Amino acid sequence: GAVVSQHPSRVICKSGTSVKIECRSLDFQATTMFWYRQFPKKSLMLMATSNEGSKATYEQGVEKDKFLINHASLTLSTLTVTSAHPEDSSFYICSARGRYQETQYFGPGTRLLVL
């Protein structure tokens, strides 16, 4: 149980385009989803927390207009990187947690490369 998927696993795009990453909980209802960013050989940095049906809460320094997060259902959250630039290239990982659960289960991550 507790499987989280992400799609796509890898994406290459041109500078200026927008990229949407999907995060799905496959076998449980995810009332809360988290989005992280990880640079090579670095730790995970929390970008935002989203509760189903509510607006996402962004961490300090994360541009909400740049990284649009939607959590419209109990099994799906999306992260859209708008007008992507090379500095947005990174590994993006989502996690999901069920109601009254403490453990976050992570997706396999999405590697974004902006040319």
Added chain:
Amino acid sequence: AQKVTQAQTEISVVEKEDVTLDCVYETRDTTYYLFWYKQPPSGELVFLIRRNSFDEQNEISGRYSWNFQKSTSSFNFTITASQVVDSAVYFCAPHAGGTSYGKLTFGQGTILTVHP
């Protein structure tokens, strides 16, 4: 705010050796959870263990064991008889309470390399 220190940046061992990964955390919460995750080269984070601050009993799961010492704010992880498949980055992460409930604060991670 939570803070976690994984002092060992990289550890290299030979297969079958035992290895301990250290984790020291700081928290103002009176009750909290602590987690360990494994990140193999494929990139996904694999949940290993969750520990409630009320429960100081050490835990063993196969070759894995955890030593939680609340008095010293440490939550160390030992792999017994290491295997090549244990090679990964290991993260210790306290879980926040209060208004930041549910957020994980990740340490810098320890890169473990197990050589055949």
